[in-house]
Amino acid sequence: MIGMVKRMKRAGLLGINARNASYQMLLNDRRRYPLVDDKVKTKRLAEEAGLAVPELYAVVAAHWQVKRFEQLLQGRERFVIKPSQGSQGNGIMVIDSRMHYGWRKADGTMITDDDLHYHLVNILSGMYSLAGQPDEAMVEYRVDFDSVFDQVTYQGVPDLRVIVYRGVPCMAMLRLPTRASDGKANLHKGGVGVGVDLATGVTCGGMLYDRPITLHPDTGHTLEGLQVPGWQNILRLSARCADLTGFGYLGVDVVLDRKRGPLILELNARPGLAIQIANRTGLCVPFARIDDMQPNSSSLEDRLQMARQLQPDAALAGASA
Ligand SMILES: Nc1ncnc2c1ncn2[C@@H]1O[C@H](COP(=O)(O)OP(=O)(O)O)[C@@H](O)[C@H]1O
Ligand SMILES: [Mg+2]
The missing domain is CATH 3.30.1490 (Dna Ligase; domain 1)
Known part of the structure; x- marks a missing residue:
């Protein structure tokens, strides 16, 4: 495990201090925090913009x-x-x-x-x-999650976390409930985090309590190679949430309802950093790529195009070398 963290540091792992000092504080206007720290307010904000949320x-x-x-x-x-x-x-x-x-x-x-x-x-x-x-x-x-992940879910609702940096979706993970997590998908509750390839929406390696795993701990089913349905739509929704809040560094939680499709569950101005372990790559890698692309005042379509050009797999190859 220590070996992996070391390798990931080389691959641009973002630490908590850098997150707080450089990204969260510079890119997120504190006065707007109440919009995302209060889920009733977030729901109203999303609804006004025509984005679907659980009723x-x-x-x-x-x-x-x-x-x-x-x-x-x-x-x-x-x-x-x-x-x-x-x-x-x-x-x-x-x-x-x-x-x-x-x-x-x-x-x-x-x-x-x-x-x-x-x-x-x-x-x-x-x-x-x-x-x-x-x-x-x-x-x-109560969201009825799409049945696609039934084999890797233990009694509850999975969700998708997308990190959006300067309006560009840049890293994603699927979170899955376990026996320990009591119907919730949060990693702190014992949920499993699974990396998602940004370009295709296909899952790669998983993690449980910061340790890499490849099978769901309760169902025993493989966590790799699962296709998230409607992936491009999820990226678009996430980028729109960044526009909505004005946050330059945002975590968007999306659930896939069987009947209603993708719904915004919540927005997070201080998203956790374990997503890097699930993806076996650091956030600094896509952040630097995006900084080079200068996304400010780019259209939504252009920013989604930028997201497709990010190649987290390249960093992964470097990290495990
Ligand atoms: N409406 C819902 N229907 C089903 N499960 C839900 C719902 N809202 C939350 N959950 C479960 O609880 C988890 C955490 O919900 P979330 O709204 O993101 O709150 P938190 O800020 O505590 O993370 C979700 O990942 C999901 O597993
Ligand atoms: Mg959440």
Whole structure:
């Protein structure tokens, strides 16, 4: 593992300090952070721009609404509860169906009505918000992920993370839920990260807790060579999100719904760096290429063309040499 990190450093691995100092701070206007740090706001922003998102069913903003939760839901049994200002999958509850005395979660376990109310109260109190400030609980459509990745998914919803640098999509990964990750695809929760070739949308090597793997830990199925459907469309959506927020360094989370197609799940102004391990290549490599191409004021089409010209595989070959 140390060997791999060393090789990746040579291949332009971006570290946390460089991310904070050079990219996040210079390229992302702090005043705009609230737009992406609050998922209800992000949803409205995306909807106004005509980008598809999971439908918002309800917002629980005050304690008195907790007891009325079921009325707010209007009979819906499949939904996701999440802290509007949460991150890393914390506080997200994926509910699959109504049971007699409670609810069934995506991982098959049950919770009672009281458990669910207690969870809502915890969200309101700020247990999962970035700085512990009071928060709102949002309830949204539970995405039915396209069946393409069924063989590499354990009870939950995979997502795609695309890093967009100066408006150009430059690195991507597929994240897959595992038995440990409780219906969520976040890497910190034990999800698997799989590199995705930017030009073709085909998956390459995987990782679990920063270690390289080639098979899904629960299903045993190979993680390599899977084609993400509608890949060019996903890149286009991601680039449009960068335009929407004005952030020069952005992580876009997309899910592929069976019926509704690609949906924007959330935007991230401080995307994690493990995507480099999943792709076995550093972010500095595509960043330098993009800087050379001077994408400022280029059209969306031109920037997508630039994305196709990035060759992460070249860096990978150098890293493993
Ligand atoms: N509407 C949804 N339907 C199904 N699963 C979801 C939904 N929203 C989130 N998830 C699961 O939870 C994970 C984290 O969600 P996200 O909105 O990105 O929040 P966070 O900021 O905590 O990462 C997703 O990758 C997905 O696996
Ligand atoms: Mg996320």
